[in-house]
Amino acid sequence: MSSDITTSGAAGVGPAASPPVDPILDVDGVTIQYKTKEHLITATYRVSFQVFPADRFVILGPSGCGKSTLLKSVAGYLHPVEGEMRLKGNVVRDPGPDRVMVFQEFDQLLPWKTVKENITFALMNGGKTSSSSEANDIAMEYIQKVKLDRFENTYPHMLSGGMKQRVAIARGMAMEPDILLMDEPFAALDALTRRQMQEELLELWDETRFTVLFVTHSIEEAVIVGSRILIMSPHPGQVKAELNAHDQSHATIGQEDFADLQNKIHNMIFADRVLEDEVIPHA
C-alpha cells in the first residue's frame, strides 16, 4: 500500500489556516477622520486587513498612526468616511457585546464593585445571561483562568496594575466576544509584569483559541504576541506591510529568527523617519 506519504514540516503549534476560512473581521478600505472646529484630521487612510478565527492579529505603528482610532471603529464608536468594516459579514454600525475592548488604563474597572462583581455585571448587562448564579459560575471560571482566585471579593483599589489588567482580560473573555480588542493593554505595566502578562495571554490563547486584535507600539511585544502583524505608517495611518509571526514567542526571544523579524520591522518603521527627515526643507 502506498501509505508512506511524507508529511515533513507538519510539526508545530498549528496556527489557524487562513485561506479557505471566512474572516471574522474584514476591514475594507477604511478612512477615518476627526472633525474639529479648525481642522479635518485624517487618522487612517484606506486601511484594509482581515482577521481570521484564532488569529492573534497585531496592529503595530508609531504613536498617532491611528491604532486606537481603528479599534474604536471596529468597536462601533467611530464610523469610517470611506470603506467599511464587516464583522462576520455584517457591516459594523454600533457597539455590541460581540466585540469587547480591553484598554491600557488601570481605571477601566468599576471601583465600587469587586473583581467578581465587575465580571458578573458585564455578563448580565451585556445580555450574556440573566441568571446571577450562572454569571457567578462564569465569572469564577475566568477568574481562575487569569490566576486571580482568592481575589474574587477584592475591590480594584487593592489590586496591582497587572492584577487589574487580568480582571479586565477575564471580563473581556467571559463575554466570549467574536473578537477581543486590546488597546496597548500592557503598556503601563513595569517590564517584568508586562512580560508575564504577555506570557499569560499566550497561555490563555493556547487554552481557548480566541480571536484577538491587539494594538501596540512595541516591536518586541508585537513579535511575541502576534501571529500576524500589520505595520502602519505614521500619520495618517496607512498599511505598510503585513508579516507572519506565527513561529515567534517568548520562547524564541534572543534567537536569530526573532531578532531578524524585529530588525526587519525596525527597518520598515525607520524608513519612514528617514523620509520625514528628508521632507524638512533645507535652509
Ligand SMILES: Nc1ncnc2c1ncn2[C@@H]1O[C@H](COP(=O)(O)OP(=O)(O)O)[C@@H](O)[C@H]1O
Ligand atoms: N478625538 C480626536 N479629535 C481629533 N483628533 C484626534 C482624536 N483622537 C485622535 N486624533 C488624532 O488622530 C490620529 C490618530 O490617533 P490615535 O488613533 O489615537 O493614534 P494611536 O493610537 O496610533 O497613537 C492622531 O493624529 C490624533 O491626534
Ligand SMILES: [Mg+2]
Ligand atoms: Mg492609541
